[in-house]
Amino acid sequence: MAPLLFLALLGVAGCAPEREQGQGGGDTTPDPLLETARAAFGGPLEAVPAEALDAPEVTLGRALFWDTRLSSDGRTACASCHTREGWGSDPRPHSPDARGAMTSRHSQTVFNITTQPALRWLGDRESAAAQAQGSIRGSMGFDSAGAILPILREHGYETAFRSAFPGDAAPLTPANYGAALEAYQATLVTPAPFDRWLAGEPDALTQGQRQGLETFLGTGCVACHSGPLLGGGSFQRFGVTADYWTSTGSERIDEGRFAMTGEEGDRYVFRVPMLRNIARTAPYFHDGSVASLHDAVRIMAALQLGRTLEEPEVEGIVEFLGALTGEVPEHYAPPEGM
Numbered sequence: 473m474a475p476l477l478f479l480a481l482l483g484v485a486g487c488a489p490e491r492e493q494g495q496g497g498g499d500t501t502p503d504p505l506l507e508t509a510r511a512a513f514g515g516p517l518e519a520v521p522a523e524a525l526d527a528p529e530v531t532l533g534r535a536l537f538w539d540t541r542l543s544s545d546g547r548t549a550c551a552s553c554h555t556r557e558g559w560g561s562d563p564r565p566h567s568p569d570a571r572g573a574m575t576s577r578h579s580q581t582v583f584n585i586t587t588q589p590a591l592r593w594l595g596d597r598e599s600a601a602a603q604a605q606g607s608i609r610g611s612m613g614f615d616s617a618g619a620i621l622p623i624l625r626e627h628g629y630e631t632a633f634r635s636a637f638p639g640d641a642a643p644l645t646p647a648n649y650g651a652a653l654e655a656y657q658a659t660l661v662t663p664a665p666f667d668r669w670l671a672g673e674p675d676a677l678t679q680g681q682r683q684g685l686e687t688f689l690g691t692g693c694v695a696c697h698s699g700p701l702l703g704g705g706s707f708q709r710f711g712v713t714a715d716y717w718t719s720t721g722s723e724r725i726d727e728g729r730f731a732m733t734g735e736e737g738d739r740y741v742f743r744v745p746m747l748r749n750i751a752r753t754a755p756y757f758h759d760g761s762v763a764s765l766h767d768a769v770r771i772m773a774a775l776q777l778g779r780t781l782e783e784p785e786v787e788g789i790v791e792f793l794g795a796l797t798g799e800v801p802e803h804y805a806p807p808e809g810m
Contacts, residue, residue, distance in 0.1 A: 505682060508689060509670060514700045516667030517584065517748075517798075520659045525803055529636040532629075533656025536649065538806035541627055542620060543570040544613030550604070550653065553579040553611060556804055559752040559797075560660065565760025570613025577726070578760035583798075584748045586658040588704040593758045594729050595707060595743040600657045605650030617646035624649070662749060662798025669795070677795055684792030687785050692777050696744045702796065704746035710758070711740055713778045719771045720761040728758075751794045765790050 524530065536542060540549040553567035553575070554560050560581035566574040577593045585591060586600045597603035608617045621644055624630070630644055636652055637643035668676035677685070688694065697703040707729065710716045717725055729738035742758050755761065756768040769789050773779040781789075 503674065505686065506669070506672075506674075509685065512689065512694050512698050513670065513702060516670040517661055517663045517700060518667075519663050520661050525659055527655065528632070529652050529655040530659055531807070532632045532636045533652035533654070534803065535629075535632065535807050535810065536653055537656055538810055539627070542612065542623055544619075545570040545572075548612060550582075550607065550611075551806075554582045556800055559583060559662075559749045559800060560804065561753040563754065565755050567611070569611040575611070577758045578755065580745060581749060581753050582657050583660045583662050583801075583804075584701055584746065585660075585704075586654060588701065588746070590743060593742050593745075594732050596732055599654060601647075601650035601654035603650075604653035604657075605646050608646060608649070620646065620649065660801050660804060662801065664748070664796050664798040666795040667798075678791070680788065680791045681795045682792075684788035684790070685795075687788045688792055691773060691779055691781065691785070691789070693772070693789070696776070697747050701746035701748050703744045706744050707738075707741050708744050708776070709739075709741050710775070712776050714775055716740065716757075716775055719775055720757055720759070722757075722759050722761045724759065726758055747793060748796050749798060751790070751797050765793065769793075 537550040540547050540552070543549065548568075548570040553562050555562060557563065558581070560583040562579035565578055566576070567579045568574055580592070582600075589595075589598075591597040591600060591603045597606060605617060608614050608620050612620065614620055624633070624644060633643040633648060633652075636655075637648050640648065665676045665681075688697075696706060696708055699705055710728065711719075716722070727739050729741045730736070732738070750756075751765055754765065755763050756765065762768045762771060766786055769786050770781055773781045773786075
């Protein structure tokens with residue numbers, strides 16, 4: 473499908489795009505595919521300024537994220553389910569919590585998450601702060617959110633909380649625990665080759681990745697995977713054309729948001745995941761039932777769009793998705809001395 477037709481499908485065609493000014497001062501003819509991509513995905517992600525990493529709430533959040541002592545078993549941290557080698561996600565389909573139980577759904581990446589309107593597969597956490605605070609009674613294994621406070625005092629965190637939240641008379645609270653973790657996670661932004669291309673660097677994408685992007689747009693993937701994160705902002709039924717478990721081989725049928733809302737329209741509905749770093753965050757889907765990105769692309773095209781993709785089309789989309797892989801942030805590691 474021609475790139476200008478993509479513009480029409482996205483509702484942004486209608487007049488010829490203006491000519492852009494080149495770096496040398498002369499007019500340059502815009503790349504229609506680039507114009508289409510900017511309309512669908514917005515501007516590029518940008519790295520967080522280095523000075524932001526020294527903010528007291530960020531340094532506190534970093535320590536909290538990696539500290540295994542802050543759990544009911546003394547061996548579990550946020551990083552236990554969001555690993556460095558998994559680009560902030562868990563390479564396992566499910567993760568063990570501090571009580572020894574397995575999570576019911578795959579742990580998604582914590583990279584690039586804080587601008588999403590809701591988190592987790594059901595969208596049942598409104599922010600990274602809410603998710604972190606909720607994890608106290610979840611993965612951290614405590615019976616109440618307040619139960620973590622004596623542990624924080626025991627390990628000398630009071631001073632860091634006072635520094636991070638100087639306006640609070642009593643800063644050591646579960647809410648501030650969540651806020652500090654959110655502040656740290658807000659710095660985990662991973663610009664990728666795709667962002668350099670969006671910013672106007674034409675050689676940042678290979679020809680194969682460009683062709684894969686054209687297939688991604690022409691197939692209709694962009695209907696759900698749009699915006700700067702290529703998804704993360706909407707809910708969709710998983711399995712529009714068929715029951716999802718027939719294609720994924722899922723061991724358990726998960727009813728999605730229906731389990732939370734009881735609304736029939738939410739049966740098998742999940743939050744659409746973003747595609748940032750998707751090539752490094754296997755396994756795929758809410759239950760980690762599919763190991764390869766190649767298979768995930770093929771399954772999604774069939775289940776959501778009713779499309780049977782040819783092998784070169786699948787390979788092209790996978791190649792494009794590789795351009796969404798950024799570097800693991802250097803500060804995604806325990807603080808020195810921990």
